[in-house]
Amino acid sequence: MTLRNITRRQLMRHAAASGVLVTMGPQAISQTxxxxxxxxxxxxxxxxxxxxxxxGPALSKSLGHPIVVENLPGAGGIIGTLALTKSTPDGRTLSIVSNNHVVFPSVLKSVPFDPLGDITPISIIGTAPMVLVVNSKLPAIDSKQLIALMQAKPGLINYASGGNGTLPHLAAAMFVDEAGVKASHIPYKGVSPMVTDLIGGQVDFGILSLGAIHAQLKSGALRAIGVASAERSAAAPQIPTFKEQGLANFVIDAWFAVIGPKGIPPAEVAHIHSALTETFRSADVIASMAKQGITVALSTPDQAKAYFRSELAKYATLVKKAGVEPQ
Known part of the structure; x- marks a missing residue:
């Protein structure tokens, strides 16, 4: 199956496999x-x-409608994004995406949608720190020791990712390139199995957003080597940056954005953006974002569009420098 030939039936099958219900046909409830x-x-x-x-709860209140979250993983994120781009542009189907959205064209030979032309950018939400973690059995407590291990065993130390072409894949490839060493890539079908095998010791290290592994760091199931942000995170101030550890050029943050399919009416875009603004003023949301280390900085739709365009160019350069071959 090629990405360009993904059908509605295949989308439904992926949805069923992930435990969510996707309704593609007529609705039994009113449009209102x-x-x-x-x-x-x-x-x-x-x-x-x-x-x-x-x-979710605060956004539902701000929008005035219930929210149904549907996880549609697969093909590194292509399945879910393709489903979004094929949905009706009435403001009732949205998505929250990360850097992966603009990395795809640089790391995949074929992408079945235009990451700019087939979406309606609504807002960049903000950024989150990326943390390099190792399993607790690996004898490394900082980047110097991890690099020494890779130098002693070229290609034998491996790193996990949530799939080929995802941000964890690119971030780890950038780290390996910056360190001047060799390591093997082990792609997984999502973050959860990746984290499970990291904890179990089946893979040696990986790079994830702080929010995805905060609990595992707190419990000691995973060990943090460094944060890839320019500065330490207020949510985990004990984790040193890679700049502090001698890798000044290894800086990469995760970012999040709200998008919809191409063609959402401007008035509806304005309504959704207003609801997002209200949502991120909620005390509960502010506290949750701080716990996950997310720095919130909502953009306008026009700013989001310009940001997507600049990030496309940025990651094309980074992918080439890191030597990641399109797959």
Whole structure:
């Protein structure tokens, strides 16, 4: 199956496999009462999923409609995003995406949608720190020791990702390139199985947003080597940056954005943006974002569109520098 030949039936099958119900046909309820679908192109347990679940109740209240969150993982995020782009542009189907959305064109040979032309950008939400973690059995407590291990065993130390072409894949490839060492990539079908095998010691290290592995760090199931932000995170101030550890050029943050399918009427875009603004003023949401280390900075729709365009160019350069071959 090629990405360009994904059918409605296949989308439904992926949805069923992820434990969610996707209604593609006529609705039994009125258009007025129809809920807002938040289609996530990721599995449960990711940073995007954690953020979405945290803001769901407040966003539902702000929009004035119930919200149904649908995880549609697969093909590194392509399945869910493709489902979004094929939905009706009435403001009732939205998605929260991350850097993956603009990384796809640089790391995949074929993408079945235009990451700019087939969406309606609504707002960049903000950024979150990326943390390099190792399993508790690996004898490394900082980047110097981890790099020494990779130098001693070229290609034998491996790193996990949530799938080929995802941000964890690119971030780890960038770290390996910056360190001047070799390591093997082990792609998983989502963040949850990736984290499970990291904890179990089946893989050596990986890079994830702080929100996705905060509990595992707190319990000691995973060990943090460093944060890839320019500065330490207020949510985990004990984790040093890679700049502090001698890798000044290894800086990458996760970001999150709300998008819809192409063609949402401007008035509806304005309504959704206003609801987002109200949502992120909620005390509960503010507290949750702080716990996940997310710095909230909502953009306008026009700013979001410009940001997507600039990030497309940025990651094309980073992918080339890190030597990641399109797959």
């Amino acid at each position: 009462d129809r809920p807002v679908r938040l289609v996530l192109p990721v599995a449960a347990g990711s940073g995007v999923d954690a953020l979405t679940r945290a803001i």
